[in-house]
Amino acid sequence: MGAPAPTEQPLSAYQLSEQSLERMYSYMLLARRLNERMMLLNRQGTAPFVIAGAGQEAAQVGAAMALQVGVDYLAPYYRDLAMNLVFGMTAREAMLNLFAKRDDPNSHGRQMPSHWGLRERHVVTQSSVVATQLLHATGIALAAKMRQDPVVVMACCGEGSTSRGDFHEALNFAAIHHLPVIFFVENNGYAISERVEKEVPTEHVADRARGYGIEGATVDGMDAVVVYQTVRQAVDQARRGRGPFLIEAKCYRLWAHSSDDDDSRYRPREELAEWAARDPIKLFRERVQNDGIFPAEDLDRIEAQIDEEVRDAAQWAMAQPDPEPADALGFVYKES
Amino acid sequence: MAEMRYREALREALREELIRDDRVFLMGEDIGAYGGSYAVTTGLLEEFGPERVRDTPIAESGIIGAGIGAAMGGMRPMVELMTINFSFLALDQIVNSAAKLYYMSHGQINVPMVVRMASGGGSQLAATHSHSLEGMYAHFPGLKVVCPSNPADAKGLLKRAFRDENTVIFIEHTSLYGIKGEVPDDPDFIIEFGKANVVREGTDVTLIGYSGSVWQASRAATMLEEQEGISAEVIDLRTLSPLDIETVIRSVKKTNRAVIVEDDWKFGGFGGELSAQIMERAFDWLDAPVARVSGKDVPLPYNRNLEFAALPSEEDVVEAVLAML
Numbered sequence A: 001m002g003a004p005a006p007t008e009q010p011l012s013a014y015q016l017s018e019q020s021l022e023r024m025y026s027y028m029l030l031a032r033r034l035n036e037r038m039m040l041l042n043r044q045g046t047a048p049f050v051i052a053g054a055g056q057e058a059a060q061v062g063a064a065m066a067l068q069v070g071v072d073y074l075a076p077y078y079r080d081l082a083m084n085l086v087f088g089m090t091a092r093e094a095m096l097n098l099f100a101k102r103d104d105p106n107s108h109g110r111q112m113p114s115h116w117g118l119r120e121r122h123v124v125t126q127s128s129v130v131a132t133q134l135l136h137a138t139g140i141a142l143a144a145k146m147r148q149d150p151v152v153v154m155a156c157c158g159e160g161s162t163s164r165g166d167f168h169e170a171l172n173f174a175a176i177h178h179l180p181v182i183f184f185v186e187n188n189g190y191a192i193s194e195r196v197e198k199e200v201p202t203e204h205v206a207d208r209a210r211g212y213g214i215e216g217a218t219v220d221g222m223d224a225v226v227v228y229q230t231v232r233q234a235v236d237q238a239r240r241g242r243g244p245f246l247i248e249a250k251c252y253r254l255w256a257h258s259s260d261d262d263d264s265r266y267r268p269r270e271e272l273a274e275w276a277a278r279d280p281i282k283l284f285r286e287r288v289q290n291d292g293i294f295p296a297e298d299l300d301r302i303e304a305q306i307d308e309e310v311r312d313a314a315q316w317a318m319a320q321p322d323p324e325p326a327d328a329l330g331f332v333y334k335e336s
Numbered sequence B: 001m002a003e004m005r006y007r008e009a010l011r012e013a014l015r016e017e018l019i020r021d022d023r024v025f026l027m028g029e030d031i032g033a034y035g036g037s038y039a040v041t042t043g044l045l046e047e048f049g050p051e052r053v054r055d056t057p058i059a060e061s062g063i064i065g066a067g068i069g070a071a072m073g074g075m076r077p078m079v080e081l082m083t084i085n086f087s088f089l090a091l092d093q094i095v096n097s098a099a100k101l102y103y104m105s106h107g108q109i110n111v112p113m114v115v116r117m118a119s120g121g122g123s124q125l126a127a128t129h130s131h132s133l134e135g136m137y138a139h140f141p142g143l144k145v146v147c148p149s150n151p152a153d154a155k156g157l158l159k160r161a162f163r164d165e166n167t168v169i170f171i172e173h174t175s176l177y178g179i180k181g182e183v184p185d186d187p188d189f190i191i192e193f194g195k196a197n198v199v200r201e202g203t204d205v206t207l208i209g210y211s212g213s214v215w216q217a218s219r220a221a222t223m224l225e226e227q228e229g230i231s232a233e234v235i236d237l238r239t240l241s242p243l244d245i246e247t248v249i250r251s252v253k254k255t256n257r258a259v260i261v262e263d264d265w266k267f268g269g270f271g272g273e274l275s276a277q278i279m280e281r282a283f284d285w286l287d288a289p290v291a292r293v294s295g296k297d298v299p300l301p302y303n304r305n306l307e308f309a310a311l312p313s314e315e316d317v318v319e320a321v322l323a324m325l
Helices: A018-043 A057-064 A081-086 A091-098 A132-146 A159-163 A165-176 A205-212 A224-239 A269-276 A280-290 A296-318 A325-329 B006-020 B044-048 B060-072 B084-098 B134-138 B151-161 B213-228 B245-255 B270-285 B304-310 B314-324
Strands: A073-075 A153-158 A181-187 A215-220 A245-250 B002-005 B024-028 B053-055 B076-081 B114-119 B143-146 B167-173 B180-183 B197-200 B205-209 B232-236 B239-241 B258-265 B291-295
Touching (some): A018 A057, A018 A081, A018 A091, A018 A224, A018 A280, A057 A081, A057 A153, A057 A181, A057 A224, A073 A132, A081 A091, A091 A296, A132 A153, A132 A165, A132 A181, A132 B084, A159 A181, A159 A205, A165 A181, A165 A205, A165 B060, A181 A205, A181 A224, A205 A215, A205 A245, A215 A224, A280 A296, B006 B024, B006 B044, B006 B151, B006 B180, B044 B053, B060 B076, B060 B084, B076 B084, B084 B114, B084 B143, B084 B167, B114 B151, B134 B143, B134 B167, B134 B239, B134 B258, B143 B151, B151 B180, B197 B213, B205 B213, B205 B245, B205 B314, B213 B258, B213 B314, B245 B258, B245 B270, B258 B270, B258 B314, B291 B314
Parallel strands (some): A073 A153, A153 A181, A181 A245, A215 A245, B024 B053, B024 B076, B076 B114, B114 B167, B143 B167, B205 B232
Antiparallel strands (some): B143 B239, B197 B232
16 A cells, blocks of 8 residues: 655644644654653563554544543544543553553553553543444443433544454444444554455445445545544534544554564565655654744654653553452452 | 233333333344334333334344443443344453453443343254353353243343343243243332242252243152152252352252253253352262253254254153152
8 A cells, every 4th residue: 555645735724723733743752652662661571562553643643632532432442542642641651551550540450551441531441352342432422322412432443443243333333323423443554464455345444434324534644634624523513413424544554563563574665664754743743843833942842851751651650569469350240 | 919921021120120210221123113022122112212212233243332332321221132042143242341341441341231132942943043051151250140930030130130230141031931920010129139049849859940941840840749759949040140059059958969950051051060069069968969951962953853852851850850869
């Protein structure tokens, strides 16, 4: 797959405040730096498993910032670190999660890393079986609709997950019952080693929307602003009762599938180089600088702050206690 | 008290729960105008409307997954799967999500959902329509498994299921829908989980059943008394998870013999678990090895003669008892 041509629109053409653009950049960069540090810790032997979202930060931040944090629900998948940051996760919490520490607020060491879930932040924890969370999102939207709560639910997955029956069953159910769900597919080109052509028979994943009688859109997932604009429109419509929507963000998995994978067996280096040139964080920085929105010093300052935040988070989290063995036995059944 | 059929008792429980709690709603295939495949939900659409009695697409994983989400979102869904056989299509959602989310989220998210489904053989529905999976579901931590054998229990246990904070697998037996019994009218009538019912007291042997097999055990007890002068105690487990092993052990310590009766396959079935627990807890009281009368280890065939040959009967139970005396 080739990289999509970038938009020529200047940033000033979008209705985004400087503050929003700064947040966008910060979230993307924080996610990337966290993932880089996690992989380093894995190679040093201190973190058993890392699964990252490098290359998908623009798609994730653009989409998550289009939601109302504190009101809307997020059913993420395991690459969506940047989305979770938008929903309030801190760098320290992300590192607690990596090390499966006692105080990891997501699962206190029970789930594999990157299976985030925090009820108070409206983030739903997930099974490792892909696409199952799309149905949970559909049900949450059903509950919200029945209670007449103006809530939108964003359900995320990769393009590989769209092969599963649960993807179809969720879109079908949500479309029949007109539920406020945004199905957000991060098409990063690969399902582990299988290229998108082996997973999806249509040119675009979003082409499938027509089969459910709902609206679909394919966007450049390397451009956070474009993703934000598209998702924002879909969210507003869904909140007014005109959902669901299927949005596909075309992005790229810049790294191997996980810390256990060697992608040189199946991925041409030329393709990787072509996409790396369109690294969404690099592009964003160039754009805000070239459009004269932020001077280079501001961006350097943000970068230095984030580097420090990540260093602190890793060191601090590593020193936190593991769960007590007795904790393995709790929370099987809720008292009733 | 009123005399009603098993299916009517279930319907009464659903009606009362829909009235009691606004969060309760029902969804499943053909539960609306059609009234459900076993006519349990007949009339509920007219009374409660299409929002609370919701017809869904034929998509078992989808219905269960959406039910899980609705429960997470604060509702109290009851999902009807046409039969337990189709629950294989939803098994991942039931086992990997409904049963585990509370544990995996460290107590943040529970899934208070009732999943109703019809189970069991004996109705000429053949291999893919006649499974008895009560034991399989009881195997998974995080699920509660309920299998009423009579109309009063059907109502009391179903009403209790809606008051649970966990996913309850509520299993009805296809051959019991038409049976009649006295059922309390009290809208607060519930039967607690984990309380086995001593259906008939006896002194010589304990017959243990659940769901449909309680009836084989009871008929066998009558035959044993009338034909052989043997006094059999009959226990209806009512719920497999939680399991009331205390009542079973108390009985076995009194009668010194136990026969487990179940429709399910013997190999790896729930009877094996029960037998192991009796051995662990009451070995010194046993005068004979625990016996199991189970379905034959074959897929269930359609023809009536073939089906009978594959399912346990009261005669098989009598034979097992005579062999251990």
